Amino acid sequence: MDWDNLKVFLAVERSRSLTEAAAEIKVSQPTVGRRLTALEETLGVMLFDRRPDGWRLTAAGKKLKPLAIEVEAKVSALERATDRLTEDDGGLVRVTGVWSVCRFILDRVREANLVGRAISVELIHDGSLYSLAKREADIAVRIRRSAPRGDLVTRSLGVMAFALYASPQTAALPPDQLAFVGFDLASQGFRQSQWLDAFADRRPVVMRASSVDLRMRAALMGMGATILPCFLGDAQPGLVRLTPPIPELTEELQLLVHGDVAGVNRIRVMTDFLFSTFKLERARLSGAASDFDMDVAPMSLPNRDEKLNEI
Template identity: 30%
Template structure:
């Protein structure tokens, strides 16, 4: 029995988002279309793949058996797509980069503006996300991540070591003790469903009974709150030539084991065979190496 890739892709979207509406958003099609195509797939297979309920869609035993092969098929579809694109020898077109909200806002957005001026044939699409997108499947071409790649088929293009610091507004700094402790600070942190995203777990480890003064699920809202003097944020201390002016100032506070962090530029190994991806990767490496050099000097 031949199952078209588009049907497998739809099955995976429902399985991984946990609902038909989530799959519709991921695939950018209507929910009735998802429901109709899923019903047709289940009819073809002669088995229900999901149990539908008010809380979403959960896999049946038949769905569980299909999940592993479907994920492999998605990875091979990404590999096929990269093989086709590698035949285009011109470094032109769209390159998709996924990164944290901070890296997307602080570095990739101004980098994109510089790239458009220097290399008008290249375009960036920045996918700001807390979750890791699957590079093997082709959900993005490049990624800036806080952890080294462990998935087979991925390549670590560059690792950058940098220093973290606690930042507050000048108005808040004037109200604090000269050398405040971590526990004395009003903190700005992630709200659910991102409350396990750094620096929340690290602050919980360092501060007994950690309770933020302000939380948000949006990085830019957190940054606006810090600039308004509402609290402190842990941010990378390194500066780069695209850095925007900031009213925040670092405090002389030791973050212990979290004083330093790493940033990894990652891609699928075969993605570097695509000229436009390779060129953007090279430009990113050049800029990030300058950041590393300035941080160590």
């Protein structure tokens, strides 16, 4: 039996869509359809019911699912093991994190001298949690939410603080005339979005954007104040910090790598570089490395007892 057909089966089961399954495993939709048909013909059973709300497992599909997951785990383990057998120290290292984390790494990765080591880096910024076990990424820098599961090696990278930033022109306005750049509607459950909307209160949110980069650009244009990571906002010449780091928005960062590949040279080089870099830059990340502009009166933070939702 072709493993690629089982991989297609699992992708369709998870997404309940041929289009999304094709995007997940990086093949065309017709290829997904052909492989799924080939698997059903090999087994002599229908694995999915094609319903208006998506592709749903049949009774036969439900029986196949745990077996396919077991095969997937073994194939992933084999792929990770081949990295340890490779004599070549160079190669590609895939690092995943949210946009602000990838931006922080990008601004400093040149210092790692990776070219001299024949190592290249792929930065993957996405809200999705890429699987280290399935080798969707080699290293993850994530905001700590709970204890990691599985055979993962973790290292604490310190904290990332957030504060309110605006252009000097916006910051000079009376507090009751201040406008804000908020998060898009899909992000309203996020802790930062809830804090900003509560802080704005009845003052206008003139624009909403889904990415840190867009919100920062809007603030630089003078559209309003917005929340940014301190390391990013403090480094922008066209922005001033309006508040100290906001305690309830401070996030703990951790580095994760699968135990099977933690000792692979290129991955070890990258994890050591990231750990030392985040340690060296802890003051910037925590917002302690830069005082906000003394020409601008800092805003006091609201006393808020309600617990905000997690990002």
